[in-house]
Amino acid sequence: xxxxxxxxxxxxxxxxGIIEQLSRTLLEARLPDGLIxxxxxxxxxxxxxxxxxxxxDMARAFQVPKTSMTHTVKGLEAQGLVxxxxxxxxxxxxxxxxxxxxxxxxxxxxxDLTPDFERLASGxxxxxxxxxxxxxxxxxxxxxxxxxxxxxx
Numbered sequence: 449x450x451x452x453x454x455x456x457x458x459x460x461x462x463x464x465g466i467i468e469q470l471s472r473t474l475l476e477a478r479l480p481d482g483l484i485x486x487x488x489x490x491x492x493x494x495x496x497x498x499x500x501x502x503x504x505d506m507a508r509a510f511q512v513p514k515t516s517m518t519h520t521v522k523g524l525e526a527q528g529l530v531x532x533x534x535x536x537x538x539x540x541x542x543x544x545x546x547x548x549x550x551x552x553x554x555x556x557x558x559x560d561l562t563p564d565f566e567r568l569a570s571g572x573x574x575x576x577x578x579x580x581x582x583x584x585x586x587x588x589x590x591x592x593x594x595x596x597x598x599x600x601x
Contacts, residue, residue, distance in 0.1 A: 478560040
């Protein structure tokens with residue numbers, strides 16, 4: 449790989465990392481007390497992909513240890529934002545379901561970001577974001593599908 453291509457890949461990932469840090473800070477400033485970005489991410493995941501997810505599958509999706517996901521889910525359950533129920537197909541495992549309160553909390557967090565989005569729109573053209581969104585989505589899909597290209601762990 450040529451040095452300029454390697455530099456481009458690094459620069460793209462570096463910018464994405466910085467944007468992730470800045471956007472996480474914005475989000476966490478708008479979340480209710482006791483919630484952090486990983487909690488919001490789980491709520492969003494359940495809404496985006498559907499209820500009834502096993503914690504181990506969510507841990508794989510988020511690329512975190514199962515113990516970390518279990519801790520996150522327990523925090524959400526303690527606040528009434530998710531229900532954890534036995535898996536009807538496998539009594540040894542559990543499935544996670546978002547509650548109405550969880551949906552409302554996620555929706556309110558997004559609504560609470562409106563002033564931040566308005567400030568962003570006043571200084572950054574939405575059409576530019578529309579233009580890069582397909583590229584970012586394609587990059588995410590590629591990276592997601594390429595996680596274990598050799599079939600290993």
